[in-house]
Amino acid sequence: RLEAGTEVTWDFHDFPGRFPVQVIQNIQNKKIVLKWAGEWVAADDGMNTVTFEFQPVAEATRTKVKITEAGWLSTPQGLTGAFGNCEGWTGMLAAMKIWLEHGINLREGFYK
Template sequence: MNDEQSTKDAQLEELSFTVMGYISKTPHETFEAVADPEQLSKYFTTGGARGRLEPGAEVTWDFADFPGRFPVEVIESVQDEKIVIAWEGTEHATAKSTTTTFEFSPVDDGTRTLVTVTEKSWKTTVGGAEGAFGNCMGWTGMLAAMKAWVEYGIDLREGFYK
């Protein structure tokens, strides 16, 4: 058995996923579309975002289509490069909180940005898989909505989930 096959056959300790997409804006513009609560509220947090995504800030997100405002902890923020957030996990998480990392990589001499979103901390159970797959769908939708908003001013989320 080769190393690649052995890695693919290894038992998982937790579920994680990564989604990505290209945004035709600079890393700075793309980073700000996520970090700035006013911009994030235009295409993602249908009930509004409060607080800039930077360590120490009091941040909450609210989704009108999934009622309930909840706190978001900012673990790390590197301007135009990376944001790491966490929020309270469920009984299906491997830790007290799930962790999501946004990475912003310049493409085409910085005229475009590859946005990568990675989330981890899900148990390898049916409930953990449902949580991970559901959030994977949510972050993929967020990336598509962000692209439509920052490139064309179109709100894709309105009415999408409800």
Template sequence: MSDEQSTKNAPLDELSFTVMGYISKSPHETFEAVAEPKQLSKYFTTGGAHGRLAPGAEVTWDFADFPGRFPVEVIDSVQDEKIVVAWAGTEHATAENTTTTFEFSPVDDGTRTLVTVTEQSWKTTVGGAEGAFGNCMGWTGMLAALKAWIEYGIDLREGFYK
């Protein structure tokens, strides 16, 4: 059996997912639209984002359509390249925290950006799958809302979830 075949047949220990999309702005502009709380509040955190996504910052996200302010820990941030965040996991997580990584890759000589969002730490249970699929939907929506906001100034999230 080849290494590739044995990997395909290996037991699944954790659920994770990756979503991605192209933004017609530079990596710097796109990174700032995610890292800067005033911008993030315009298209994603309908109740507001507080604190820049920088290591050591006190950051919270609030969603008017899913009430409650969520503390967000910034694990890593590399300007214009990557942001890694975590927040308290649920009973359906494989770790104490659920971790999400945003990667910003230049495309077309830096005039566009491929944004990749990867989340991990979900158990291979019904509850873990529901959490992972729900968050996958959320991050896909976030990328679409980011694109609409940064390219056209349109808030897609307004009224979307209620």
């Protein structure tokens, strides 16, 4: 569970290895704040901060999800890293939406 003060591990098929993720805040149905290590980050601890914000819309029949990731250096490498993670979050949201609404796993067979 993503409970504040815990550490979870994520593993991505397209980026092999385990990634430790620190859970900073979890306000049910409203906000999740995480920290994880990255290359080309500005923070002294080498961590980026990822914030997921959830807002009900259309009389709570839908949810707006906003993801921000802060801490990248303003260098060509930092910008490349930020853009790469942006692509990853976009793909994750698209896959989750299709799975939740239609039961289709967009990533099934993707890595064969």
